[in-house]
Amino acid sequence: MPRSETREYPLLWLQGGACTGCSVSLLNSVSPSARNVLVDEMIPGKHINMRFHSTIMAGVGDPAIAELERTRDEASGAYLLVVEGSVPLGADGVYGVIGEHNGKGIPMHAWVKSLAPDALAVVAVGTCAAFGGIPAGAPNPTESVSVEEVFSSEGIPTPLINVPGCPPHPDWFVGTIASVLLQGLPKESDLDEYLRPKAFYGQLIHENCPRRAYFDEGKFAKKLSDPYCLYELGCKGPVTHADCPTRLWNHGVNWCVGSGAPCIGCVEPAFPDVVAPVYEKITDEALPNIGAEE
Numbered sequence: 001m002p003r004s005e006t007r008e009y010p011l012l013w014l015q016g017g018a019c020t021g022c023s024v025s026l027l028n029s030v031s032p033s034a035r036n037v038l039v040d041e042m043i044p045g046k047h048i049n050m051r052f053h054s055t056i057m058a059g060v061g062d063p064a065i066a067e068l069e070r071t072r073d074e075a076s077g078a079y080l081l082v083v084e085g086s087v088p089l090g091a092d093g094v095y096g097v098i099g100e101h102n103g104k105g106i107p108m109h110a111w112v113k114s115l116a117p118d119a120l121a122v123v124a125v126g127t128c129a130a131f132g133g134i135p136a137g138a139p140n141p142t143e144s145v146s147v148e149e150v151f152s153s154e155g156i157p158t159p160l161i162n163v164p165g166c167p168p169h170p171d172w173f174v175g176t177i178a179s180v181l182l183q184g185l186p187k188e189s190d191l192d193e194y195l196r197p198k199a200f201y202g203q204l205i206h207e208n209c210p211r212r213a214y215f216d217e218g219k220f221a222k223k224l225s226d227p228y229c230l231y232e233l234g235c236k237g238p239v240t241h242a243d244c245p246t247r248l249w250n251h252g253v254n255w256c257v258g259s260g261a262p263c264i265g266c267v268e269p270a271f272p273d274v275v276a277p278v279y280e281k282i283t284d285e286a287l288p289n290i291g292a293e294e
């Protein structure tokens with residue numbers, strides 16, 4: 001019997017301006033578990049080999065940092081680069097550094113410029129990496145930008161997939177990586193205008209919300225514990241694209257609206273500045289088609 005071969009996909013995970021919630025969300029994945037993702041074959045015959053992740057790796061210091069460049073040089077065109085968090089540009093990038101060179105921190109911006117061009121694909125995980133998110137919120141003191149902004153200012157042509165959410169659902173990340181392993185890079189038609197996989201971000205929260213009948217009947221919650229539509233308490237479901245109402249969170253336990261909290265629009269480029277304040281009704285201008293026939 002021939003021995004079955006497992007193909008290794010090296011993966012480098014950088015963390016910039018962020019709260020690490022994206023990593024925590026992934027580590028909370030139940031099915032598949034984080035162990036399944038990181039240790040087992042992610043899909044039969046294919047294994048993610050996570051070579052760098054500041055929070056969970058055992059390695060420290062120069063040998064750990066050297067792994068970034070070693071992977072880039074030895075697996076050129078074959079490794080996945082995951083970026084969590086914004087890329088802070090202010091004060092020469094001092095607000096987000098990984099490792100150091102001659103006693104000086106190496107900015108996140110330099111790592112993205114160094115590692116992204118030779119990657120098979122880059123996944124911007126979380127709204128901070130995908131769109132700037134909370135770190136780039138006004139007045140943006142760290143001058144944070146998204147990965148896509150770095151790509152366009154530096155002319156980096158590597159395929160980019162945005163997996164936003166603050167934090168993203170673990171399935172959105174795992175599903176995106178599994179799809180690349182199974183079917184290769186996404187086609188242009190698989191992603192929306194913000195480079196989000198349509199499989200997860202293809203529908204509005206409002207389209208699938210179990211409280212939608214109350215919205216249509218004009219029955220609105222006056223306080224968070226009311227069972228009615230949360231629109232007047234600030235729900236951003238009508239302008240937010242994600243499958244939370246059908247996928248649910250925490251392995252199917254519940255989701256924001258299900259627990260009486262309005263959707264905060266965390267997967268959108270408009271988060272947090274435009275969709276804020278959380279508990280204020282969105283203006284009609286933000287909802288050009290609300291209630292209209294499709």
Ligand code: FSX
Pocket residue numbers: 017018019020021022023084085086125126127128129133134165166167168
């Ligand atoms: Fe950002 Fe990740 Fe929000 Fe936090 O680190 S998407 S602040 S939940 O988790 O990047």
Ligand code: SF4
Pocket residue numbers: 205206209210211212213215228229230231235236237238257263
């Ligand atoms: Fe559900 Fe929010 Fe839409 Fe109301 S406004 S139906 S709570 S998504």
